Amino acid sequence: MDVIKVGMADLAVCKAPQKLITTGLGSCVGICLYDTGSKVGGLAHIMLPDSAQARNNQNKAKYADTALVEIINKMLVLGAEKSRIFAKIAGGAQMFNFAGTSSIMRIGDRNTEAVKKHLELLRIRIVAEDTGGNFGRTITFDPENGKLHIKTINQGEKIV
Amino acid sequence: MDFEQLNCLQKDALKEIGNIGAGNAATALSTLLNKKINMSVPNIFILPFSQVVELMGGDDTPVAGGYLQVEAKAPMSILFVIPEESLKLFLKILVGKQETATITLDELDISALKEVTNILAGSYLTALSGFTNMEFNPSVPALAFDMVGAILGNVLQLYGEVSDYALVIESVFEEEEKEVKGHFFLLPEPGSLEIMFRELGVVF
Numbered sequence: 001m002d003v004i005k006v007g008m009a010d011l012a013v014c015k016a017p018q019k020l021i022t023t024g025l026g027s028c029v030g031i032c033l034y035d036t037g038s039k040v041g042g043l044a045h046i047m048l049p050d051s052a053q054a055r056n057n058q059n060k061a062k063y064a065d066t067a068l069v070e071i072i073n074k075m076l077v078l079g080a081e082k083s084r085i086f087a088k089i090a091g092g093a094q095m096f097n098f099a100g101t102s103s104i105m106r107i108g109d110r111n112t113e114a115v116k117k118h119l120e121l122l123r124i125r126i127v128a129e130d131t132g133g134n135f136g137r138t139i140t141f142d143p144e145n146g147k148l149h150i151k152t153i154n155q156g157e158k159i160v
Numbered sequence: 161m162d163f164e165q166l167n168c169l170q171k172d173a174l175k176e177i178g179n180i181g182a183g184n185a186a187t188a189l190s191t192l193l194n195k196k197i198n199m200s201v202p203n204i205f206i207l208p209f210s211q212v213v214e215l216m217g218g219d220d221t222p223v224a225g226g227y228l229q230v231e232a233k234a235p236m237s238i239l240f241v242i243p244e245e246s247l248k249l250f251l252k253i254l255v256g257k258q259e260t261a262t263i264t265l266d267e268l269d270i271s272a273l274k275e276v277t278n279i280l281a282g283s284y285l286t287a288l289s290g291f292t293n294m295e296f297n298p299s300v301p302a303l304a305f306d307m308v309g310a311i312l313g314n315v316l317q318l319y320g321e322v323s324d325y326a327l328v329i330e331s332v333f334e335e336e337e338k339e340v341k342g343h344f345f346l347l348p349e350p351g352s353l354e355i356m357f358r359e360l361g362v363v364f
Contacts, residue, residue: 008209008219008313009324024219024309027317047209047313047320054321062320095314096227096302107317136310138220153222153306154264 003140009062011044013074016144023138025091027108029064029115029131032088032141032148033071033124035080041143042071048107049114064114068122087124088148088160089115090139092131108132128160166327170353171204173362174329178202180291181284182331182344188283189333192276193253193340200332209316212326216241216343219309223247224265226277227315228301230285233294234352234359238281239315239345241308242273246341250276253340265305277301280344292359315347322350 006012006022014020020043022030034041044067048054051063060066076082092112112131119126130137130150140149151157166174182199190197205215213219224247226240242250244263251257254272265273278301285296304311319326329346348356 008213008309008316009320024213024307024313026306026310026313028310028313047317059324062324093310095225095304095306095311107314134304136220136307138307151220153220 006043006045008045009047009059011042011061011067011071011074013040013042013071013078014143015040015078016142019143020141021139025137025139026093026095027091027111029089029091029108029111030137030139031064031068031071031115031119032090032139033075033085034088034141034143034146035075035084036086036146037081037084038079039143040075040078040080041141041146042075043139043141044068044071046111046115049110064111065118068115068118072122085124086146087119087126088128088141088146089126090130090137090148090150090160093133093135093137095134095136097134130158130160166206166353170357170362173357173360174204174327175202177288177291177356178204178329178331178346180287181346182333184283184287185280185331185344186333188279189276189342192279193250193335195253195340196336198334198336200334203328203330205328205330206325207328208324209313209320209326212316212328213309213312215328215330216308216312217243220307222263222306223308223311224273224303224305225308225311226273226301226303227311228277228281229299230281231297231299232352234348234355236346236348236352237315237318238277238284238298239312239347240277240280241311241343241345243341246339247305249340250342263305270303274301274303277303284344284346292356294356294359319347319350327353
């Protein structure tokens with residue numbers, strides 16, 4: 001079975017029967033996009049909400065806004081059609097519980113919010129979501145049927 | 161200053177920082193566990209984020225991570241990572257926890273591990289402070305037991321806005337029978353290096 005690994009601040013696209021995996025999502029968000037017609041899928045492991053605020057934004061896969069545009073463009077090249085693309089997202093947890101609020105502690109929520117905002121701007125519907133909490137996730141995405149398999153250490157496994 | 165552009169002299173200075181800090185922390189850990197602790201020569205890594213995670217055995221390896229932020233003229237983060245197999249022994253020694261196949265941490269375990277992080281960071285920073293003549297104020301520690309990628313990812317986000325690379329000063333503590341092992345990471349924020357080098361009189 002052919003599974004493409006996507007690292008932190010990285011993205012990849014593929015066509016079924018290939019699958020995509022990203023491991024150890026904490027406050028990062030895994031964005032899975034797929035087109036049921038062409039069975040083309042994409043996965044981005046984003047770290048930060050917005051490239052506009054960053055001093056260093058060459059790596060498009062690092063930010064929610066630029067990663068989405070990049071991944072869609074790559075999917076179109078593989079034969080996907082924009083109107084048929086749906087999204088599933090996972091991650092955006094808060095790994096550490098600090099007394100008091102520091103901005104890095106809310107980064108998971110900020111990432112999730114940014115991903116949702118930019119998906120809406122691009123008119124892509126979110127059909128499943130597993131975000132928040134205080135635990136890490138490893139996700140495997142199958143563009144064949146859009147199934148997203150989510151594995152955790154203490155919270156079990158599920159498919160959305 | 162870009163981490164990728166550090167020269168040998170600068171890396172040596174960072175190694176020395178690691179040595180002095182970790183020496184003090186190893187002594188503290190040894191007292192705490194009542195065991196002889198050996199420490200490694202510190203490793204200085206300048207790595208893309210994804211490879212930092214590989215250092216710890218791949219992103220979904222379960223570990224305990226104690227984390228604190230250090231307020232200073234040269235701000236930094238400290239992360240103390242205990243691999244799963246060592247964690248059982250840590251908890252057995254610290255709080256008398258019975259070993260089980262899978263680990264679930266209760267309140268007592270969490271507070272003990274936070275205290276370990278606190279003590280190690282405190283002794284590390286005391287040494288660093290004497291060496292650099294600077295003041296360091298560590299925050300209260302936070303603790304997570306989860307995938308190492310998820311834990312490190314959360315910490316590395318701090319650096320994400322300015323760099324794709326992280327500077328990691330790593331010291332490995334190992335008990336004589338090699339049963340208890342912990343990785344201590346000092347992660348200076350990007351602007352902190354210039355400030356520390358200036359205090360140390362290292363040309364940059």
